[in-house]
Amino acid sequence: MWTISDFPAYSMLSGWTTHGRLACPYCMDETDAFWLPNERKTSWFDCHRRFLSRNHALRRNKKNFRKNRVVSNSSPLELTGDEILFERIEDCVRSYGLGVTTEVGGNGHLPIQGYGEYHNWHKKSIFWELPYWRHHKLRHNLDVMHIEKNFFDNIINTVLNVPQKSKDNPNSRKDIKSICLRKELELTEDGKAPVPVFRVFGEAQKNFFRWLKDDIKFPDGYSSNLARCVDIGGNKLTGMKSHDCHVFMQRLLPIAFAELLPHHVHESLSGISSFFRVICSRTLKLEDITMLKQNIVLVDVPV
Incomplete structure (x- = not known):
């Protein structure tokens, strides 16, 4: 009735690539993700406030999230199975030649127009051939144990500042300066990183x-x-x-x-x-x- 997997396997099962700026299979092309130039990776920091109620005080908070940013946009619409299949997938099949699993295989994908820019479809999953698949409210589940370990x-x-594995490094401190109001975490003039409270x-x-x-x-x-x-x-x-x-x-x-x-x-x-x-x-x-x-x-x- 459903699939249960970690996030990389989610890509193989669903046909929507789960890396890059459009990695979120819920937000799809309406993502608020942005690029961190120093860390050289995509960040989803402060993408959650648009899911709050319209009058929530945190939407107007300019200090504790991305600096000087007020969130007024609403959350992405929750698409039905019919909308995903006929308005997104079948449109890519007709317009760009999106292949099915039997053609492109379980992992590989054929580059099609717009991939990585305004969609992340790399194939049409074979699960859509099941007559009940598009009527499911939830089709893919994430394995909590993998997420919990990450x-x-x-x-x-x-917290322990393990070399090469800590998320707190000079490049992240440089990005913090550009997107947050965290003076206590910014690099000093001589390039040293202050010890954080965490x-x-x-x-x-x-x-x-x-x-x-x-x-x-x-x-x-x-x-x-x-x-x-x-x-x-x-x-x-x-x-x-x-x-x-x-x-x-x-x-x-x-x-x-x-x-x-x-x-x-x-x-x-x-x-x-x-x-x-x-x-x-x-x-x-x-x-x-x-x-x-x-x-x-x-x-x-x-x-």
């Missing part, structure tokens, strides 16, 4: 690693031994599998930096943890399962 890696490497270093970092190595214990089978993932000499965590990151994000992150980071930073990290905990705790009730069984229709379609 979040964890970015957070922990940035970084754990020195004795606090050693205490964090000692806590993980000596004090954290879980029941057998709950997770792997996190003490083995602690590299005190390299000041980093290594060899953490997806499930280990899942356990850390939901059980340890709300308390790990409670006394090591300022309250507002710790509160933000706890909010991210709560977000994933809520998502993973949503389970189907018995009546929901019964309703699904009653509404499932088996269709014999050659794919």
Whole structure:
């Protein structure tokens, strides 16, 4: 009935490429993404405020997001399956020769006019041949474990300032100066980067690693031994599998930096943890399962 995958596989299954400026399969060509000249990558920072209600105070906030920017535009329209199929995909098939999966393969795509500029279609997914596919409100699901691991890696490497893996680097500081009002994070005249409030270093970092190595214990089978993932000499965590990151994000992150980071930073990290905990705790009730069984229709379609 649906697909479940990580974000790169989403591209292969849906036919919409999930990288570049038009990576979001929901916003499509109405994205607010922009290019970071120093980091040399696309950013979706401050693309979320247009999803807020029209009179929300954060829409008028010129300080805490992109500087001097007031968001007045609304969120993209939620397209139905018919609109996506007949107004977007079939139009590319007729106008630009967009191929189907059997022609272009699972991963490859043929360059067609407008690709990467005002659309990211690289093929017409074979799933559209299923008679019920265009009637689905949700066709593709994202695997939360992959997303959770990416979040964890970015957070922990940035907080611990792991070389080559931290998102806080000189190029990001240069981009901050051009898009944000963050004087305390801008590079100084001699090119040095001030220490940010979200970084754990020195004795606090050693205490964090000692806590993980000596004090954290879980029941057998709950997770792997996190003490083995602690590299005190390299000041980093290594060899953490997806499930280990899942356990850390939901059980340890709300308390790990409670006394090591300022309250507002710790509160933000706890909010991210709560977000994933809520998502993973949503389970189907018995009546929901019964309703699904009653509404499932088996269709014999050659794919």
